[in-house]
Amino acid sequence: MSKDKVHEKLKILSDAAKYDVSCASSGSNRANTGKGIGTGVACGICHSFTEDGRCVSLFKILMTNNCIYDCAYCVNRRTNDRPRATFTAQEIVDLTIGFYRRNYIEGLFLSSGVIKSPDYTMERMVQVAKKLRNEENYNGYIHLKAIPGASRELINEAGIWADRLSVNMEIPTELHLKKLAPEKNYPDIISPMGQIRDSILMAKEERQKYRKAPRFAPAGQSTQLIVGASPETDRQIILLSSGLYKKQNLKRVYFSGYLPVNSYDQRLPAINRPPLVRENRLYQSDWLMRFYHFKAEEILSEDQPFLDLDVDPKLGFALRNMHLFPVDINRADYEMILRIPGVGVQSAQKIILARKHRRLNSLHLKNIGIVMKRAKYFITCNELPAHRIDWEPQRLKHKLLCEMDSKYKKSLDTQLKLFTDFRQALPPLH
Amino acid sequence: MKIYTYDNTFEGLLTCVFECYNRKDFPVDICSRTGEQRYLFVEKIDIETNPQKAERVWKGIQKQLSGKNKQLLFYAFLSEEMGIEMKIYRFLRRLFSGHLNLETDYGDSDVLYLTQTSQKVKKEAMRMLQFVRFQRTKDRMFFCGIEPKYDVVPLILDHYKKRFADQKWLIYDLKRNYGVFYDKDKVEEVEISKKQFNTLTGQVNKQLLDDSEDFYQKLWRSYFKHITIEERKNLRLQRQHMPRRFWRYLPEKQGEKK
Numbered sequence: 160m161s162k163d164k165v166h167e168k169l170k171i172l173s174d175a176a177k178y179d180v181s182c183a184s185s186g187s188n189r190a191n192t193g194k195g196i197g198t199g200v201a202c203g204i205c206h207s208f209t210e211d212g213r214c215v216s217l218f219k220i221l222m223t224n225n226c227i228y229d230c231a232y233c234v235n236r237r238t239n240d241r242p243r244a245t246f247t248a249q250e251i252v253d254l255t256i257g258f259y260r261r262n263y264i265e266g267l268f269l270s271s272g273v274i275k276s277p278d279y280t281m282e283r284m285v286q287v288a289k290k291l292r293n294e295e296n297y298n299g300y301i302h303l304k305a306i307p308g309a310s311r312e313l314i315n316e317a318g319i320w321a322d323r324l325s326v327n328m329e330i331p332t333e334l335h336l337k338k339l340a341p342e343k344n345y346p347d348i349i350s351p352m353g354q355i356r357d358s359i360l361m362a363k364e365e366r367q368k369y370r371k372a373p374r375f376a377p378a379g380q381s382t383q384l385i386v387g388a389s390p391e392t393d394r395q396i397i398l399l400s401s402g403l404y405k406k407q408n409l410k411r412v413y414f415s416g417y418l419p420v421n422s423y424d425q426r427l428p429a430i431n432r433p434p435l436v437r438e439n440r441l442y443q444s445d446w447l448m449r450f451y452h453f454k455a456e457e458i459l460s461e462d463q464p465f466l467d468l469d470v471d472p473k474l475g476f477a478l479r480n481m482h483l484f485p486v487d488i489n490r491a492d493y494e495m496i497l498r499i500p501g502v503g504v505q506s507a508q509k510i511i512l513a514r515k516h517r518r519l520n521s522l523h524l525k526n527i528g529i530v531m532k533r534a535k536y537f538i539t540c541n542e543l544p545a546h547r548i549d550w551e552p553q554r555l556k557h558k559l560l561c562e563m564d565s566k567y568k569k570s571l572d573t574q575l576k577l578f579t580d581f582r583q584a585l586p587p588l589h
Numbered sequence: 590m591k592i593y594t595y596d597n598t599f600e601g602l603l604t605c606v607f608e609c610y611n612r613k614d615f616p617v618d619i620c621s622r623t624g625e626q627r628y629l630f631v632e633k634i635d636i637e638t639n640p641q642k643a644e645r646v647w648k649g650i651q652k653q654l655s656g657k658n659k660q661l662l663f664y665a666f667l668s669e670e671m672g673i674e675m676k677i678y679r680f681l682r683r684l685f686s687g688h689l690n691l692e693t694d695y696g697d698s699d700v701l702y703l704t705q706t707s708q709k710v711k712k713e714a715m716r717m718l719q720f721v722r723f724q725r726t727k728d729r730m731f732f733c734g735i736e737p738k739y740d741v742v743p744l745i746l747d748h749y750k751k752r753f754a755d756q757k758w759l760i761y762d763l764k765r766n767y768g769v770f771y772d773k774d775k776v777e778e779v780e781i782s783k784k785q786f787n788t789l790t791g792q793v794n795k796q797l798l799d800d801s802e803d804f805y806q807k808l809w810r811s812y813f814k815h816i817t818i819e820e821r822k823n824l825r826l827q828r829q830h831m832p833r834r835f836w837r838y839l840p841e842k843q844g845e846k847k
């Protein structure tokens with residue numbers, strides 16, 4: 160391959176790929192069979208972090224940014240005047256292997272604009288994955304984007320080679336999808352999602368019966384929603400994503416704060432910065448539903464369509480439900496301990512275990528890692544006099560906000576990555 | 590007043606524990622013979638490492654600790670923190686006296702310290718999975734020189750051995766001056782005397798690098814730059830996830846070089 164040409168293409172196509180927020184490499188435990196190259200690590204590994212603070216786990220690239228469609232929110236739309244490029248399958252394979260061998264990446268995330276037709280595009284993407292698996296004996300991570308409108312056969316083949324598949328929904332409601340991406344349609348997004356869900360479930364069942372049965376996207380499927388390009392409320396978005404988790408069995412729903420890339424388009428809101436705080440609050444809500452046993456309705460009630468941008472949704476819940484607090488650290492059940500602001504999943508588990516040995520006091524809690532500055536208003540333990548003394552929610556909120564010294568405020572983090580399930584194989588003692 | 594000294598290996602420490610029971614001793618401290626001398630007027634007993642005795646203690650530990658925590662003490666030991674020996678020793682005294690589920694008594698300062706320290710070590714091991722970068726040499730070997738905060742190279746062998754089963758690689762701990770080498774068959778511990786790499790950055794001398802190396806590094810730097818979204822710039826978050834001390838080993842953080 161001509162080095163300079165490949166370099167040029169890489170610049171164009173990585174630049175065009177950056178808007179997809181997913182980069183996770185989790186959920187695969189593919190083994191390296193037959194002394195080839197590559198393994199899956201269930202918890203995923205981030206290999207680098209760009210200046211925007213986002214994790215680089217996969218080599219995220221478009222096969223082409225030549226697209227026949229004209230979606231309003233997308234830089235690669237047909238009517239934009241931009242440099243265009245297309246990789247050959249072999250070029251992508253070589254780059255992936257070259258990066259992988261140097262431990263730059265966990266694998267490949269291949270997406271693409273639509274050339275000629277969805278099938279034509281999907282077929283080429285599948286070819287890349289197939290080459291990697293068969294010709295390179297590669298067992299690292301592969302995430303393929305399923306192109307809406309591609310045939311069932313191609314989606315099926317994609318699932319055989321890939322670890323994860325995703326169909327991006329982008330716009331949360333059919334009405335606004337029609338408006339912003341007139342060439343796409345809702346059923347073309349929903350039906351491959353359903354197909355992938357069914358195939359994953361079937362393959363899992365098969366593999367329980369015969370260990371040699373073929374896998375199908377063992378790391379599951381995900382999707383992405385653009386936040387703020389269309390007028391849906393947070394409540395709509397959260398209900399949608401909780402539905403996607405439950406009904407479509409998705410592993411992850413990603414939120415991408417709308418970046419005003421085509422500000423000339425009148426159908427889009429006039430903003431000049433992506434709504435990052437809102438995006439972060441949505442991630443926190445998602446986190447609460449997945450790891451803190453919160454229900455969607457607890458995070459936003461019917462009369463409250465948007466998340467509070469000032470406080471995180473967990474604190475918001477506590478402030479709205481002061482009657483549930485203070486929680487007795489030494490007696491409350493796990494569910495309630497999880498709901499205390501300032502207590503994370505790990506700390507909650509520690510509390511449950513540690514209190515079997517002795518009654519815990521506030522010093523114990525602090526050492527275990529609980530943010531007492533925050534938690535103290537919501538708990539009682541051995542000696543701690545309840546700080547609540549009938550705090551009025553608005554006043555308490557104000558007080559907590561003032562106490563959040565900006566120096567200690569964590570920078571907005573949409574990764575929320577935990578290394579909790581990092582398990583190293585038993586190291587030999589000798 | 591008595592102190593035990595050992596050879597700074599985990600087995601050595603376990604042998605000390607064995608001897609405490611064997612000799613019915615309660616040393617006031619257990620220290621490495623290789624470290625600095627902290628005591629002047631105490632009786633020092635040099636304990637010689639004995640694999641059989643260590644093994645017996647290890648088996649005893651394995652019987653008592655629950656699955657997730659079986660490696661707790663080994664990880665904590667790898668932190669090389671000052672005074673870790675006595676914390677492990679006190680922990681074992683309680684463990685062997687029959688305290689059930691001792692490893693979850695987070696209200697106890699030793700237990701909490703050992704748990705948190707072992708977590709720090711695990712996190713550092715994770716970082717060795719994240720930030721190791723190989724350079725390909727002319728003789729088709731993939732080399733990385735790096736400096737982990739704790740002695741975690743033993744914990745990551747297995748990962749690299751499985752992942753890169755078909756390539757020769759060498760990961761070298763620049764600070765502790767030893768490395769592990771995989772020859773597509775087995776892993777060996779090595780110490781390099783004549784170093785053909787920069788001992789600060791792990792950079793292999795140019796003339797030894799494979800011709801493709803420069804190209805891939807250049808591509809990777811380019812990729813790294815172009816995948817960034819300017820409008821979302823957040824350098825603090827970047828540093829939070831990727832501490833500065835690793836930057837000198839990462840090709841993507843080196844300026845464009847001619």
Ligand code: SF4
Nearest residue numbers: 226228230233236272
């Ligand atoms: S189909 Fe995809 S690449 Fe093409 S314009 Fe729409 S969003 Fe962009």
